Amino acid sequence: MSNEMNGAEAMVRMLEAHGVSHIFGLCGDTTLPFYDAMLRLDHNITHVLTRDERCATYMADGFSRVTGRPGVAEGPSGGGATYILPGLIEASESSYAVLGITTDISVSSYGKYPLTEVDQDALMRPLTKWNTVIKQAQHIPRMVRTAFKAMTTGRSGAAHLGLPYDIQYDQVDPSDIWADPKHQNYPAYPQAPEPGAAEEALDAILSAKKPLIICGGGVVIAGAMEELSRFATRLDIPVATSISGQGSLAETNSQCLGVVGSNGGTDQTWEMMEAADLVVFMGCRAGSTTTSRWEAPAPGTRIVHFDNDPMVIGANYRTEVGVVGDLRLALAEVNVVLDKRGQGAATFGGAKAIADIKSRKFERFNMLAESNEAPIRPERVINTLMKVLPPDATIVSDPGTSCPYFSAYYQLQRPGRYFITNRAHGALGYSLSASLGAWYGRPASKTVALMGDGSFGFTVGELETVCRSRAPITFVVFSNANFGWIKASQFADKDARYYNVDFNRTDHAQIAAAYGVKSWRVEDAADLDRVMREAVAHDGPTLVDVVCQALEESSAPVRRWMG
DSSP states (O other), rough: OSOBBBBBHHHHHHHHHOOEEEEEEEEGGGGGHHHHHHHHHHHOOOEESSOOOHHHHHHHHHHHHHSSSOOEEEEEHHHHHHHHHHHHHHHHHHHHOEEEEEEEGGGTTTOOOOOTTOOOOHHGGGSSSSSOOSSSGGGGGHHHHHOOOOOOSSSSEEEEEETTGGGGSBOOOOOGGGOOOOGGGSSSSOOOOOOHHHHHHHHHHHSSSSSEEEEEEHHHHTTOOHHHHHHHHHTTTOOOEEEEEEEEEETSSEEEEEESSSSSOOOHHHHHHHHSOOOOOOOOOOTTTTTTTTTTTTTTTTEEEEEOGGGGGTSSHHHEEEEEHHHHHHHHHHHHHHHHHTTTOOOOOOHHHHHHHHHHHHHHHHHHHOOSSSSSSHHHHHHHHHHHHHOEEEEEEEETTTHHHHHOOOOOOSSSSOEETTTTTTTTTHHHHHHHHOOOOHHOOOOOEEEHHHHEEEEEEHHHHHHHHHHOEEEEEOOOBOHHHHHHHHHHHHHTOOOOOOOOOOOOOHHHHHHHEEEEEEOOOGGHHHHHHHHHHSSSSSEEEEEEOGGGOOOSSBBHHHH
C-alpha cells in the first residue's frame, strides 16, 4: 500500500480486510468518492447496483442468512438513509449480521440546512445493534472494526455507519488498516454456558413425561443442527420449530414435528404443544406467533430455555432452568453429559407420536394438494414445488399468502438455512430482493422466491437487477388481486366487511417478460407441474404467475382463522 490513503479508500480496504465479497447498493451525490475508490482500487469485492436502497438491504440480509457472514448494503444520504432502514430493523430483530453504510453530507456543513441533511445517528439508533456517524477520517478503520465486532458477537444483529462526504477525502494512516479475521463470520467468539447449567437443564428434561423442544432461528444461526439432531434422536424427544426455526432439523427427520403456532402451525401440531409438561425453548424468544399469543405452553408448564441472549430468558415464561451461551456449545455440552452417564436409549416416544400427527395432518393436505379447482389452490402450488425442487434449493418467501402454506406443509429435506422469510417485521416486498442476495451467497443452490401479488408490486423494479445479474432465480407469484392476509382477517374478524383490500388484477408474467424474465401465467392446475419444471430448469430468471385462490376462501393454516 502507498503511504497516501483517503477516507473512501480506507473504507474499501477495511471492508476487504473483513472478508467482504459483495456490496449491494445505490449511487448518490454523497457517494462519489466511495464509488471512485471502488473503481480505482484493486480488490475482490463485487458491487451490485440495485434499484432501491431498501432492496439492497434485503439482498444483504439474504446473503448473510445463507453464508453466515455479514451482508453489506450501502446508499446515499437523505432519502437513501431512510430507505435503508427497513432492512436494518428486520436483520437486527431476526439476529442476522447486516451492515448498512450510508454516506452523508459533509461534517463541515452540519446545521447549515444543506440538501439531504438528516440526523442519521438518531435515525438509526433504535433500530440497530450498533451505530455511528464517523466524524473524522482517521476514525474510519476503528469504527468499521467496531461495527463488525458488534454484528458478529453475542446476539448477532445489524450495524450502521454514516460516512460524511468531506472525510472521504481526508487522509487516513494506512498502518491502521487491519481486521480481526474472527469477525468475518458469525457467531464470532461463541461463549460456552456456565459450568453445571447444561447438566441442570438435562436433569429437568429427563424428569418430565412429555417434553417438547421448540427451536427458533438461533439454532441455525449458531450452526447447532448436528448437536440438536444427536440430542433429540438419542432421547427420542419431539422437536417443533417456529417459522424462523425451520431448518433446525430436516423436516423429514423423524424427530421433527414441524412448525407450531398461529401461522404455519396446524391443529394437529398444536396437540403436542398442549400436551407437553415441559417445554424447552431453544434459540427461540417464545413470541406471539410460536405460542399463539401465549396460549401454550399454558401457565404452570415447566420451562427450560437455551439462548445466547440472557434478556430473552424468563421474558414471557417463568423459567426453571436457563442456559445462557452459544447453542452449538451448549448442546455439545448436553451430549457430553449424556455420554458420561451412558444415557441415550430412546425414552420419550417422540418419533411415534410425530408420525401419527403428521399422517393426520398430511391426509387433509394431500386431498387439497391434488385438487384441480380453479382458481388454483395454494396447497397445489406447494405440493408441486415439493415434487420439482432439488433437496438443496433455497426458498425465500414473503410473509403473505405463501408463508403459512409453505411453513405448514413443505418438508425441507436438509437441516440448515434453506428457507428464508422476514418474520420480525413482516414487510412485503422482501423475497424478490432477498432471493438475489441469497443467490449471490450460495449460487450453486437453486433459488426460488415466493410472494403474493401485493408483494410483487412493492419491488418489481428489482427484476431488472436480477436480469442484469443473470441470476437463475424462479419467482412464483400467488395472484389473488388483494392484500390477502388483511382480507382474510377482515373475513374472520370483521364478519367479511371488506374495506380497501382489493386491487386490479395484473398480468405479472407480461410485466416480468418486459424486464427480460422468461415467464408463464397459469390458470389451470393441470398445467402447473409442467410449467414449474420448465421454469426451474431454465438457465436464467423465470417467473410463474399462478392465479390462485384468495386466502379468505381457503383453509390456510392460520389458527385464528380456523376456529
